[in-house]
Amino acid sequence: MGGPGWDMIEVIEHFKELEREKKMINGIKPTMTTTTKLGIKPTSFDEAMGKFCNKLEKNVIPHIEKFNHMDSVRFEACGGRKYIKVKYFQTNIDTDYETGVKTLLEDKNGSIHCFVERTTGDIYKPAGWRAPYTKGSNAVRGNIYDKSTFSKTDLHGGWLYAK
DSSP, rough: OOOOHHHEEEEHHHHHHHHHHHTTTGOOOOOOOHHHHHTTTTTOOHHHHHHHHHHHHHHHHHHHHSSSSSSEEEEOOOSSEEEEEEEEEEEEEETTTOOEEEEEEEOOOOOOEEEETHHHHHEBBBSSSSOOOOSTTEEEEETBBBGGGGOOOOTSEEEEEEE
16 A cells, blocks of 8 residues: 555554454453444343353353262352352262261352453452452453353353463
């Protein structure tokens, strides 16, 4: 199109794109659909959150089957104004080895798995029990409206951390 300056601009744009790809967590790059680019939410927040929790439960089944002491894990959205806590509740099998009686012990308090921002659906790793980690340029770990961002989840939230 133009002179030699245009080639340099194309090279700079290419390097900017490479830098953006490096910032993606665990190499997961969301697929940019038309609805994602325009900021259109294809489903309601509650419906998307339900699908997200169901996907988390589905992905932990192989982990549960490896251990004899675990019966099930349930993921649940547990309130919050701006950031919704996503907790997991684990049901363990307690065996009395003297009598051989097995009883189920259900976790009543739960553990924090991640946080989801109510307005955007962005997924954040927890900084603690009360708040998400929101600092830095790559604080967002995925989005509940984009299924490709949470396709490889695990029980304890390791997918939320950079490797």
